[in-house]
Amino acid sequence: MLSLIVFLPIIAGLVILAVPSSQKQIIRIVSLLAALAQGVLAVLIWRGYDPALPGITAGPGGSPLGSFQFVEKIPWISLHLGGFGSLNIEYFLGVDGISITMVILTALISAIGVLSSWTIQKQVKGYFILYNLLASAMMGCFVALDFFLFYVFWEVMLLPMYFLIGIWGGPNREYAAIKFFLYTLFGSVFMLLVMIGLYFSVTDPVTGNHTFSLVAMATQSNYIKDAILGPANVFWRYVAFIVLFIGFAIKVPMFPFHTWLPDAHVEAPTPISVILAGVLLKLGTYGMIRINFPLFPEVFRAGMYVIGIFGAINIIYGAFCALAQKDLKKMVAYSSISHMGYVLLGLAAGNSEGMVGALYQMFNHGTITAMLFLLVGVIYDRAHTRQIEKFGGLATYMPVYAALVTVAWFASLGLPGLSGFISEALVFVGAFSSVTTRYIAMVSVLGIVFGAAYLLWSLQRMFLGQRKPDAAYDLVVGEDGHEHIHFHDWNGKLDLDGRELAMLVPLMLITIFLGIYPMPVLGMLTTSINKLVQVLSPVVMSQM
């Protein structure tokens, strides 16, 4: 099941490989079908998921079964190392509360992305092959429970992304692409060292061999005491934690490492921005939850405070930067930096409320930001500019668009009744309840105001008031005597057309529904999160 959902896009990619590149429509349809099938599978997995099982660590008897679900565990590579026994790598997939939501999100966003890729005209074949490769890799990262496998998927994501930004991107795409590639690679290569170190430090309780299994690694008792990353080796454990954390923080992106994001977003085509903001950023925080924290709980507890501070910096710093942007897409990019800050803050809280909030925020940010980028893409398609001051008074002429934008914007600023609010609220509840991050939370609350500030300000400048004299569109008086606007060289529907609605409305419904009744998602999370909090809590540590 999980293998299928992971490799469907790649299969689609191979099919596309066979299609002559002139058959653009077929190519699109093939990948759309793949994405939809992925969605169906995601729904099946969701229905079949039993929220009672915690995940995170191994179940009874050290085996993943009974704790993880939809487990697929096949020996993949087993080779002899001279004098070091054997290197065992497993093809090990499985989901728990942490990954299931991300799986669903990924399936959803991938499908949306395919729809939004319809407008791509240049080298369609290559585009969709890379796109499907990317989709597979993302999905794989979320379901992989073997560190090696995870790492493979993780790295496989980079290259397609590089090309998708670099070939189909904006004017400054080369720079953005290579920057993205180098930045993320810089983060991930060190992960490789940590991975190896962990391998030599952990033994599988069942087989007794060294193992890459994240499940085994999440149980501190499986560590060899004086191995390089064993409990005795405090210094290297800290180093490893920091290295891993930076690796993931670059993906998040966390404050000092975030500068690749605005460039990448501004240059990337709309669907790629959607994928990037919707799924890729989550991989950073997911990695932290899945790998970084449970493997080094004591370091995590020592570092909660720092992580929280970085979260607060992200929130406020991102908000301020967004406030200053003139390019709408750049503003949205910074807004997602700000919003990922909430995730970091929630994680730093280290209690259930905070972590649930963080994960829920990951999900919501996925849907909401996807919406934002799609909406930005809509106006960019029409006006070929994203400069905020090039618009004004759009609400009069594009009411549906304006309405959707309003909903999305308010969702992004955390209005109650829309999903973003609940996650942010939970994050704050958690962060404030934990003594460690209480004061950080009190500072971060400012983010709420400034978040509202930049969103409302851009809303006002673009949609309210009158048309600006140097706007990117002309006013023409239609035959019915009313004023209409006309974009230069845009002959499509002025307001949203069917495809765009098909992309936006589902996201919007999800946002509203989850804002009113969050349990469908939260219900899957809570058991695992409570388990995770237990793993991270000192009580468990004292047992090892």
Place this chain on the structure above:
Amino acid sequence: MHSLIQLSIVVLLLPLLSFVILIFFNRRLPRRGDFIGVGILGTAFAISAYIFWSVIVQTYDPAFRIAWDFTWIDLGNVPGVGPLQIKMGVVIDNLTSIMLAMVTLISLLVHLYSTGYMAGDKNYGRYFAFLGIFTFSMLGIVLSDNLFSIYIFWELVGLSSYLLIGFFFEKQSAADAQKKAFLANRVGDIGMWLGILILYSQFHTFSFEQIYANLAAGKFGLSNGWLTAAGILLFMGCVGKSAQFPLHVWLPDAMEGPTPVSALIHAATMVAAGVYFVARIFVVLTPDALHVIAFTGACTAFMAATIAITQNDIKRVLAYSTVSQLGYMVLGLGVGAYSAALFHLVTHAFFKACLFLGSGAIIHAMHHEQDMRWMGGLRKHMPWTFATFTLATLALAGLPLTSGFMSKDAILAGAIGFAKTEGGGIFYLIPVLGFFSAMLTAFYMGRQIWLVFFGESRTHLKPAEDDHHAAHHAHAGHDAHTDDHHQEHGVHEVSWNMRAPLVILATLSIFFVYSPDPLDGGKGWFMKMIQTPATVVGEANHQIGDLRTPVSTATLAAAVPNVEVPAAEAGEHAGAEKGAHSYADMRQAEIVHAGHAAHFTAIYISSIMVLLGISLAFIVYVFNIIDPEKTAIAIRPLYLFSLNKWYWDEIYDATFIKGSMLLANILSWFDTTIVDGIVNGVATLVRNFAFLNDGFDRHVVDGLVNFTAFTVNTTGAVLRKLQTGKVQTYVVMLLLAVFGYFVFYLTRLIY
């Protein structure tokens, strides 16, 4: 589930229904579906009237309270806390049922009124949809039984106010105003949110009941300072919503919205929500917090009143008077005159709504002329409006026989009592400010009445092409109101559907609705049904130390010996006995007692003040004994100070707005320049190495975004110079390498 609960939920959801219907289908419906809005609100009002009747009239019990809740979010078995749920629920007690009736009634009237006022607007249907969602969220606040849901609806109210203020979003001023309103509210909200968090972090629940119970049981883990902070922070929410100083600035600007909206949201209901909220959390407020609240209220009341006297825009005068009156209510809560404050809330809601709708009628009739200087003599043309407006004005000014008189005097009495109890001194400032504001109120209302209704029409005096007037063309353009000739002959009485609300509201601002005795609201049903709850923060109450023994209100009455206890109070006590779920503390007892004692003092002083105010207005505007222009010039600084609203807008703009924009620009500069790898610096640095300019590739620099780029490049550039292409140099290198290591090894061998 109690039947009233079911009904209340229906009431809550009906307006939402109307919102959903209208937002999606208004263009398909006849008359853009306004009848749906009105009809649904009518139903809602009918139901809440029934609730009101069965709660207040049938079960005549001060302690009446029924609640129901359900699990909204289930966080499972949280380590360290145990099973943790976040619940949502509704509570119905006297206050709720009164508020329900009030909100739905005013909302209904505004709906009705709007069918006339907004007729022909191109977004007519959307307007009613927005009214619907506002009513929904307002009712949500009223019904909530826990802090979290209150916060949710709080924000939703903010949203709907945002939407309605910016209803004429083509107007730049409107767009600005709506943003300002939302942001100002958010500032208050984060305070409120932090307050909520403080309480939650201790008890892991949002429910009022459980929080109060835990507090009463002394389970609060943090210091009393935190508790006071929690109180003040929660109060910040009220500061935002109820436009208290220093966050009052948004309310006057909010008058950019349609006038009925101003009546509904910015006079009667939403701004009252703050006061309502403070009343809800009254029991967790420590004395220090209450002092802060009292002073805030006093300052607000006074400041707004001083501003109101010089405003020329008819709606702005009313706006500032609203701020001022809200100040009264907050003051009342602060001083512990709990019932009085809420009483004033209700009375004020009616007469202020009446005033706004009246002004709306005037503006409507004057073709969107809002400047009082160009009105005058309207009483002949608009008798109904004149009558109702005047009645409401008297209520606002607080003349006897009006509702306003009773409520305001109750508050002032409480203030005096409070000052006495707190041992005088600085605390007397509060009643003093209160009384002074009362005088100012009387003055500016008198001024308004006179300028608008009396004298001769001054429309012709209006300077041609006044920018103020031009600003309204945009709005006027959307009003397909039939007659379009701009002279006073066009002025005529408004149609029935706008007149009826005026009449109803005016009626509701007469004393007998509330109390048989025109001089004492305390005898009325309201004051009896709404009683001061006992605080639950005893151990945080420095005045009563660790007094934790339950004291029923009967002993409280016993502690009120000398002044004649009105007969009705016995019944009040009986009711209190029944609902003796709470225990009082001495401080409350003393304040209430002193309040009763000061009852008549308050009446005398305030009546004098009011008369002073009115007579002053007469002196100035009727008998022209004092010429306002001359006076204005004489005391120009003061005049300007008041005219420019104490320059708050300017101050905020200069400090917060400019400041944060500056910070934002600095940070984004920092982001693109410094954080982004000092890319520019590196680039220039590297370019300065002229000798390695050949094949310099900026991507290398920008690509490895940090100093590594720099070092990597330069080293690369330098190293590659070793590759001279001369084979003999290579050999030399080889020898040097060998020799170098040899020497290195030698040194190591020696030392």
Place this chain on the structure above:
Amino acid sequence: MFELPSGAEIQGIIASLKASVGFFIPEIYLSVLFMLLIVIDLVAKGRKNNLLSITTLLGLAGSFFFIYQQHALPAGEFFFGMYVLDEFALFFKYFFVLSGILAVIITMADEQFETEVKSIGEYYALIIAMVIGMIMMASSSDLLMIFLSMELVSFTAYILTGYFKRNARSSEAALKYLVYGAVSSGLMVYGFSLIYGLTAQTNLIKISSELATHGYDPLVMIFSTLLVLAGFGYKIGAVPFHFWSPDVYEGAPTPITAYLSVASKAAGFALLMRFFYIAVPHGGQPYEDILGIDWLSLLILLSVASMIYGNVVALWQKNVKRLLAYSSIAHAGYLLLGIIVMNELGTQATLFYLLSYFLMNFGAFYVVILIANKTGSENIDDYRGLGKRMPLAGAALTVFLISLVGLPPTLGFVGKLMIFSALIAKGSLYMWLAFIGIMTSVISLYYYMLIPLNMYLRESRQQEEKEISQGLPAQIFLAVLMILTIYFGLFFTPLSDFALSSSAMFGLTLY
């Protein structure tokens, strides 16, 4: 002063010679092949057909048979300790024959040969000769044998480098190669002479025992070792003995560049490992020898310098061949990491890395040749927009480059993985080396990606966008290489087991 051997002794000598020949069959076979090619060239002079190349291929392929048979033979030394046969040597025999085959194949693909050279005859013969030489390098256990085999390789390499006689760059490369090679091998011989002087032995194993038992003057020892290292370092092209390689790699015919960068480098490593594992005296711990000469720091210096230098300087290259030359320097550094670890795992990692390097580097050069055939240029700027015009080649090249960077799911990644595993398993002391390796591989990403960047992200200057078609065999070969690179990247068990089984070295006592 020398007494002549008695008859009995001569009998014994002859007997052992006869015995030894049995261990020597593949080399003999290849030598026969070598001569056969010359004869065929004489016979088939002037006729333009692939007769020679086909024979070479078949011949080389045939040699597998004989090499395979040697698995049956016991590991041991023969020809009076001149020469050994062990798994280690066999590994390299396969390796070199395979690389010979690949060299021939890509030579056939290179169209430059038609224009540059009249007769291709001795070219293949020389390739065979080089194969023989390298095989002997990998198997020799005596200083003399080492010297001879190295010179055999070097001479053939000089000639092949200068094979385009009328091409200035080729000739210049040959000259530089010659001078540099001659000097460093001369120094190496001098070092040999000193070692001989110290130990009176030329056999590695005897040397080791001699040094271990009698001790030595550390000064002379380090001096001679440095000189020897100069010779080896020149073969593996490690900093600071690398200077010849960029020029030679750029100037030489591309197939030879590929061949040198893979095969002769590998041969150098074979030699290095054999020499340092066997000849250098070991105390209890590796490299903790009797008088505390730390070879470790010496090799670490080499490898770190190579990794940093190679990658950093490569950032500036505009010529793809030259870029790959620098990258090969860097890879020498990574390979040295494996040797530094100095245990079975390290050896395994090194051998594995050699295999991966073999695949991806040949692949890269093959694509370079294909592109050069069409565009006639090796400058990165001329690669603009080729991705659209040569989709398969572009994709393949990207895969090979990614593998060279060391990103999954390619073979190069596994190679790096094993090297770093060896380092980390060795202990935290070696973590820093791993850090450096990682850092430099990040840097390497940049210049490797320059090529796909030009191929895909930039539009070609000339506007004709028609696809350039390579021949079908070329495409198939390319696809095979690419798929292998990815396949072994995902399922690398056979390769690594092969490497492990091959890490057994005769006379090696350290593990």
Place this chain on the structure above:
Amino acid sequence: MTEQLTTIGLNHYLTISAFLLGFGLFAVITRKNAIVVLMGVELILNAANINFLAFSKFNGGMEGVMFALFVIVIAAAEAAIALAIVINIYKIFKSVDVSSIDSLKE
């Protein structure tokens, strides 16, 4: 005293060979003419030879002699190849100045 003059010790050989090595390297580094450079290489090899012979004389055993023989052979072969290449160079560059042939660089 006198014995030391008459008997030639190992050191003498080694000194000579060291000098030869030095000269050889000097020639390789400084001379412009390719032929002279190659002669320098020959000097280096011969320095090694002297070492081998001396060592084999003083250590006993024939390995040194063998080595020397092979080195001579190799040197001859090297010379042959070198000359071929140099001639080719001369044909192309019309000069055998080693230091001037540096078109491949950086």
